[in-house]
Amino acid sequence: MNPTRTVRIGLVQQRVGGDPASNLAAAIAGIRQAAATGAQVVCLQELFNWYYFCQREDHDFFRLAETVPGPSTERLGAVAKELGVVIVASLFEKRAEGLYHNTAAILDADGRYLGKYRKMHIPDDPQFHEKFYFTPGDLGFRTWQTAVGKIGVLICWDQWYPEAARLTAMSGAEILFYPTAIGWLPAEKAEYGEGQQAAWQTMQRSHAIANGCFVCAVNRTGSEVLPGSAPGHQGIEFWGGSFLADPYGRVIAQAGEEEAVLTVDCDLGKVDLARTHWPFLRDRRIDAYAGLTKRYLD
Numbered sequence: 001m002n003p004t005r006t007v008r009i010g011l012v013q014q015r016v017g018g019d020p021a022s023n024l025a026a027a028i029a030g031i032r033q034a035a036a037t038g039a040q041v042v043c044l045q046e047l048f049n050w051y052y053f054c055q056r057e058d059h060d061f062f063r064l065a066e067t068v069p070g071p072s073t074e075r076l077g078a079v080a081k082e083l084g085v086v087i088v089a090s091l092f093e094k095r096a097e098g099l100y101h102n103t104a105a106i107l108d109a110d111g112r113y114l115g116k117y118r119k120m121h122i123p124d125d126p127q128f129h130e131k132f133y134f135t136p137g138d139l140g141f142r143t144w145q146t147a148v149g150k151i152g153v154l155i156c157w158d159q160w161y162p163e164a165a166r167l168t169a170m171s172g173a174e175i176l177f178y179p180t181a182i183g184w185l186p187a188e189k190a191e192y193g194e195g196q197q198a199a200w201q202t203m204q205r206s207h208a209i210a211n212g213c214f215v216c217a218v219n220r221t222g223s224e225v226l227p228g229s230a231p232g233h234q235g236i237e238f239w240g241g242s243f244l245a246d247p248y249g250r251v252i253a254q255a256g257e258e259e260a261v262l263t264v265d266c267d268l269g270k271v272d273l274a275r276t277h278w279p280f281l282r283d284r285r286i287d288a289y290a291g292l293t294k295r296y297l298d
Helices: 020-036 059-064 072-085 156-160 162-172 188-210 269-276
Strands: 006-013 043-044 088-098 099-107 115-118 143-146 149-153 175-180 214-219 221-224 235-240 244-247 249-253 259-265
Touching: 006 020, 006 214, 020 043, 020 072, 020 162, 020 259, 043 175, 043 214, 043 249, 072 088, 072 099, 072 269, 088 143, 088 149, 088 175, 099 149, 149 162, 156 175, 156 188, 162 175, 162 188, 188 235, 188 244, 249 259, 259 269
Parallel strands: 006 043, 043 088, 149 175, 175 214
Antiparallel strands: 006 259, 088 099, 099 115, 143 149, 214 244, 221 235, 244 249
């Protein structure tokens, strides 16, 4: 028998506006709402405190960055301590002059800053110009022992890489969190929208199955058009759809396209159960995987 270790997880899916202070206050209100329903660990969406600014290349937007740890982690750390919850918060990190990262901070239930994960995979697609802003992460794939269990954090574009999920799970993660900012370009939604969203969820459910762990994706929602955009520019329609999958890939909670605070109980005892019944980690042929360190096998 696997002992039950129930943890209640909260995911805060929100729209954002043009005032960072108001967005931070809204995020804290979401954390409080999740905690009021018993959440012990709460994850915010990617870059929660302003519009998704990577829609265009604009040097003025570097002014949005802050140090990590810094003002936001100090404020959120106080909230974590007050409520007794673990918080995962995605921030635009200024590391040094001309050096910036897309970073998630992990705050324990006593308010302590445990550390950070810097996004490893940086996309460059139409209206997702992240390579202009972010240096690829250099801290590796990590797990943190929190008050509620061992958690790993990856960010958005990392979702598409089995290697990232695997290495984080191999470092001990029982829960993978993915703060996310993904949506449709309005002109493409009719043709590609359904398939894009289905692929996004299916990919992450596969990480849960392959690694025998819980996977939580928390996405932003709402249509965002950056200030100063050309007339008629449609921006990005973020599709929400935040969800949590168990170690068998089953979706046990899911939001729609509106703002939502999801809370759901997760029995971490199912991690050991899944991994012993489907021993994928045991049966890995690590002697045969050298090719994974190459770009392509010609």
